[in-house]
Amino acid sequence: MEKKKRYGLLLCADDSDYVKKKYGGYLSVFVDLLGSDNRDEEMWELYRVGKGEFPTEEDLSTHDGFVVSGSCCDAHSDEPWIRRLLSLLKILISMNKKVLGICFGHQILCRALGGKTGRNVRGWDIGLTTVEFLHSANKLSSLNVIQCHRDEILELPAGTEVLARSDKTKVEIFKYRDNVMGIQGHPEYNQDIVLHILQRLLDNNSKLIQTSHAYAARDSFNRPEPNREAWKKLCRSFLKGSESTVPLTLSLREVKDH
Template identity: 55%
Template sequence: MGSQKFAVLLCADDSDYVKKIYGGYFGVFVRMLEEEGETWDMFRVSNGQFPEDEKVGEYDGFVITGSCNDAHGNDLWICKLLNLLKKLNGMKKKVLGICFGHQILGRALGGKIGRASSGWDIGITNINLQPSKIFSSLKMPASLSIIECHRDEVWELPPKAEVMARSNKTGIEMFRYGDHFMGIQGHPEYTKDILFNLIDRLLHRDLIEESFAEEAKSKLEANEPDKEARKKLCIGFLKGRL
């Protein structure tokens, strides 16, 4: 068997901080998911850079990142990404969607997505795992804490999708569709310093209030996300071991 090949579909521009410390979001994802002997490529889909049609089949799996854009928007690149996801669904290619990626996967499958009625969820959130054979095979606990940073959510999924986790704030924190699509609303790839920096950027852009930012930061200092369990889940799913 040849070495496995994966692609990260980047849906956001790198912040200066993430670029300097981690070599961009691509570096953050590769650090979490890469194992020896694999090839990882990057496509900046939000800048219109997509894998060529005839090369899509060469990849064993794809990761779709978070984004500042709305997954319910109709920007040209978002429409193009939806078409690619429909094609990958037909090919049964493994796709792991994170945050915006989770929402766009839900949309590509015919689900409904939009603004969360409960507003922003920023910080470390406790999510409750639903009974699933995937979790039992990984010996996962009944709940996990994960870094979140979103104000949109998946409202509704097609009947064939399995909702894998919920939280007090978000009804669909994680789902899978068949054995090939999985969406995670939180950010298993983030570290606390990345979120700290992101809170400052959101504040600077007037997307959140200062009091909200301060509260989110103080809560962050008191909690730790369950990184290893999340990493195990993402790697196991993407590489067909679950």
């Protein structure tokens, strides 16, 4: 029998009660996007790194890839668990493990490679954003993606390639060699999840976000939701391809948002 592939989610945020009740937690949300259609082919394991639960040395050798989630924390901060995560990511990169970073994960991967992150001078980017894919040999193609961040990559490390940008964020997707990719947006989110996050911020009178920004984020969903199948193809092809097979150009059927 062929050995199952093993993947780990490095969860840098807390599961909200809402996401746990409706979706089974963020591990289920990520597996829905990244997992094989045949769930018997692979194993996914959760490591709550934000709470100090890190993979062992054996886990590092037996896993085929890791995903780094978003977080409420800043990738440029020096909390003990963030410094430990940086050390772990440097090890994974040196082992040539596939590592996919989402939002905070995108930023912390940049930092682990020697880049710089910080506040986006344009402020919060929450809601639906269109990202444009860059490729010298092809015309730009675009996809909508859900965003929820106020930090961004300020300086890219040497050896990285920008794959996508947006009007508000210079580095929406980057790749390093064949084993590291960061995505600033949240392809794992749906409209329901991000609207619940916004409502929770408003209900708690959060000082993190202005009410006008929250309302603007809601209004952004007047546009088509992200094409989930196209994002699945992009993310899965990177994480599970034998080589870097990120489709920089997609068919018109694939990029046309619903």
